[in-house]
Amino acid sequence: MLNGVEIISAFLVLFAIIDVTGAVPIFLNLRSQDRTIHPEKAAFYSLLILVGFLFVGEWILKLFQLDISAFAVAGAVVLLILSIEMIFGVEIFKNDSTSTDNSSTLFPVVFPLIAGPGSFTTLLSMRAEFHIVNIIIAVILNLAIVYLVLRYLDLVKKLLGESGAYILRKFFGVILMAISVKLLTSNLSALISTVNGVAA
Structure with missing residues (x-):
């Protein structure tokens, strides 16, 4: 079940999506506003959400009678759009917070910066390519870096x-675009x- 190539591939995809190095300016800006970020809580909550969605997401697909390949196609389109956002600096997902709590651990750090729409789509999309154990290991490695x-x-x-940080964001944006096309x-x-098989 364990496959080094799959782990590395899944790790790079998630690293490009989470883009923790590219989000460093955002983290610094939050801290400059006297908003606290708890690293251990952020990593733990993100792990629970991402791994949980990895399993629940497949159940949701079955509920709506969709297969992973169909979701992967839709997810690839989303990843393509996200890669365009990273490369060209176009802001698609706006993170507007009206919370008066001084802690930014859950919002916006955990959601949507780490465990957001892009991560959810990526996880389910990768189910069509990689074994689930390798994906979970890749998630853990990424959250260790986070x-x-x-x-x-x-x-x-x-x-x-x-x-x-700017160069890394652009570089992984290009990698993400290539992965989305694949x-x-x-x-x-x-x-x-x-579809052709069913029609026949």
């Missing part, structure tokens, strides 16, 4: 710099074959 970035935010800012073409072919 924890370290939040825990050592000042050090990350110093190491990356504004230009470094997901779209492979699963669209499978979906068309299934």
Whole structure:
């Protein structure tokens, strides 16, 4: 079941989607507004939400009589749009918070920055490509990085710099676009074959 290539591939996809390094300026801005972020809570809550949705999401698809390939095609389109957002700096998902609570751990850090629409779509889309154990390992590895970035935010800012975070965001945007195209073409072919088989 364990597959190193699948783990690395799933890890890179999720890393591009979560984009924790690209979100460093957002984290710093929240902290400058005297809003606290708890790294351990953010990682733990994100793990529960993402892994939970990985299983519940498939049940929801069955409830609506959809297969994973069909969802993967729709998810690939969403990932393509997100990659365009990352590459060209177009803001599609606006994070407007009206909360008076000084803690930003749950919103907007956990949702929607870490465990948001993009992550949900990605997880279910990858079910059509990778084994679930490898996806969970990739999630855990990503959340370990999320924890370290939040825990050592000042050090990350110093190491990356504004230009470094900008370059990483663009780089993984291109990777994400290539992955979305791969997901779209492979699963669209499978979906068309299934439809043709039913029609025949």
